[in-house]
Amino acid sequence: MKININNISISIEKNQDKEIKKEVLKRGIKEDNICRIDYLKRSIDSRKKTEIKFVYNLEVTLHNDIVIDNKDVIIPKTLTEPKRVPKKDLGRIAIIGTGPAGLFAALKLCEYGYSPVIFERGEMVDERDLTIEKFYNTDYLNVNSNIQFGEGGAGTYSDGKLNTRIRSGYIDKVFLELVGCGAQQEILWDYKPHVGTDILKIVVKNLRKKIISLGGVFNYNTLVENIVIRNGEVTAIDTVNKAGKKERMEFNKIILAIGHSARDTYRMLHQNGVFMENKPFAIGARIEHPRVDIDKMQYGSLVNHPLLEAATYNLAFNNREEERGIFSFCMCPGGVIVNAASELGGSLVNGMSYSKRDGEFSNSALVVGIKANEFGDELFSGMKFQEKLERKTFDLVENYGALTQNSLDFLNDKVTNREIKSSYGMKMKNYDLNNLFPEVISKNMKIAMKHWEKTNRNFISANANLIAPETRTSAPVKITRNEFGESINVKGLFPVGEGAGYAGGIISAAVDGMKVVDLAFTTIVE
Template sequence: MLRITDLRLPLEHPPEALKAAAARRLGLPETAIRSISVFKRSHDARKKYALSFIYTVDVEVGVVSESEDDNDAALLDKFADDQKIRPTPDTSYHFVAKAHLATRPVIIGFGPAGIFAALVLAQMGFRPLVLERGKAVRERTKDTWGFWRNKVLDPESNVQFGEGGAGTFSDGKLYSQVKDSQHLGRKVLTEFVKAGAPEEILYDAKPHIGTFRLVSMVEHMRREIESLGGEIRFQSRVTGLRIERGRMRGVRLANGEEIAADYVVLALGHSARDSFEMLHATGVFMEAKPFSVGFRIEHPQSLIDRARLGPNAGNPLLGAADYKLVHHAANGRAVYSFCMCPGGQVVAATSEEGCVVTNGMSQYSRAERNANAGIVVGITPEDYPGSNVGDPLHALSGIRLQRQLERHAFELGGSTYEAPGQLVGDFLAGRPSTRLGTVIPSYQPGVHLTDLSNALPDYAISAIREALPAFGRQIKGFDMNDAVLTGVETRTSSPLRITRGADFQSLNVEGLYPAGEGAGYAGGILSAGIDGIRIAEAVAVAMLAV
């Protein structure tokens, strides 16, 4: 098998053109190609009037000499200096034998990292026990939509907490820039397809699933874990750890139950603030880390399509256009687009009463009227209020800043869970907004127009004001007067890291395995799933060594 990269074909090409292009690249007749499969497909939009698809394909080549070994050697020798034609890597996943051990691994949290840690441990025969503070995904969906429609928040069942994690109410993006030499990302995508995701996620350069599909997929994966001997307990919030001489021995639940556990995976998600406080009080080592704060911005999706795709806007082969923007402001801050959701909506993502938090979400079709993205500013622990780097509470100072900004946003929005909003033209001019223009914001429970100039620290406001016109020079109309900013975006990533060593265990608690976004080791569904698999492997190695 050979992997060929950078095969370019017009958008409207017949299916047989791909095989012909691969044969030309190899310098072989088409009859020499036994099979061809698409590993990745993207499109090059730099030339709007001549868009093309770019393929990476895996090709099985037939015997062109009497000896198959000679044939393989000849092919490899022929393309030894061609960086775009290489042997196909081994992406198979090898499980260890089933283990019959006295204790079960415990996983705290059932978002992407927890799901994949549980799934892989179950596939290896370890019968994991999962403790999830929220509800099963369908009950959780009812609670979340109830908050959006009726402004009644359940702090234990919302966008952040419950089966599937925060990624359930998102665009369902499945791409990442993490290093993945073990091809664990392929394992994540393959398991998603088994659970009901469309097969195109295996080859699309920017695959996504959408919220509604994620709900049924999460249920399917839960059933597989249970069929393999795993157990998932919902509404089971962990409120304490039992640590003896630096070693995990058990966990305590909010109902007072204690569960013996020598191997615990912490897959909390980035918003489990009370759990972070409990871990800090228990003495688990953690440290503050950078994250970003900002606003959501909404434009007509048709504007983004025209700016990015030109005459190909609306082509069903391309779908709704996205973007990725970065600006380095004069004050030294980096401003960038975050979690861009084509054809989606802005959602209420708070998990605490008296706070307003925004995020973005799309369905699989990406067919809603508006495009939205976070426009956020990078901040560091030196920006966090209330403590110095040497202060033992400094690890939690990012949480304090998040709460401060979210509570202020609640007040700016009228203290009703409506989000404070402002038109881009008014924001740039420094005046409050009093009426909407052509862009109707999608945020529910609603948007309260106001002045966002003090919704974020001054350095963030000035950096965003500088960045928006710069983005308008890259995407025509991006800084249009009627585009809507909605505040605040504060849950871009975890504000702390539960630091682990080379063996994936906590630096000071043996048997405790921090994982995923909440621990500061992932940023999105795919990377969190990959991290969950790595942690599962590390737990298996440790348990088998006993």
């Protein structure tokens, strides 16, 4: 028998295992009946800096069934998943992209007995690593294999955060698969689970091996240049490999998992008449602090406690007059800021961290919400604005670098007159970011920063610096689909994940890929 006990608070100063067992026994559970105690969730309550607590939700497995007469003890409901069988005669299936949506769609298809052919414009992760390192050292950019493109997608070079706001029955499967492929066991119960880019690279390789063992076929360094559409239905794809060899291959179904930076693919789809529409996104900069400043902000006097990891934060401010959000995004405690360029002559930044999160700095995107048609009513107006900012940055820095400014100087409209210390490893140029961004962005960043300066000690200070621009928070367009995950005007085309506009992180993208496979490629049987 299994029971759940939720919201058990224990001071970090106490022995956690002993106190957890005490709390279970308080609920009337006999010690000799306890088989095991597992965490369902663990979070940190740091609202009171002098008394930080861990908060646990527990699953207790008992040797023998008992009668529950304690309101704090819950018997979990058993959910029965519908039985699904693959549809017949669907023909050949292609998947474009090997980010979380593409990989988990491929895994799901293979588990149903299909043999998808997967195409990735970039390299396998080991080769991709070397190519990115070459870019950092020489400024030579491979436009098909970089921080955005390659095995594992953009998420491979991130913090590897796995928290998500969506609710889905697919989430447990994603986490179990990640652990089975090498991720840390703790992600199964930690309130804010993360993997780290170093571990994600291992996970991605093992997931690829599993998909191959189940019948999936991978093609790396293979760019899909065109999708052939006849009479409103996909029939083939045109590819070009690293050597320049072109090939046309016939497919009946295509899962499009391209990622949010595949601008050339967006344009190709538009030329082929695939229906798309502009959607909201966000733009701003990375804000970077010495890690100890954020740890002090969150933990107070307990900052160096051995049970506390590098601190995270999640800040949001709502400009009600404009109905616009300003918020932190993709927070990387103990992480680094990296150049995330994927196009020649355009420069931008992103953040990532390793599994130990033990770097000198912590960083996060600080971004302003942009409405769907804020920069024009034509399709791709938002994407063109992203490109404009990235090209302007490249021209100002005169290379693939970043524009930098101390947070106080930004608030006071002046260029920082000293060298900024940062985890960012490429060229930096001090610049007044008020002259980089349009007023709608700079004004709203200032409003939020002034608010946070009052409410969060250490957040805005001489130690807090802006590294810019952060332009690729999410897709600026949506490839509109119906309730079965299929394009509303092209049969056989199934847009999934972040690039399609239906996800916002590793977990939600993976879930979206699996969900569409179930909707479109299987049938529920009684």
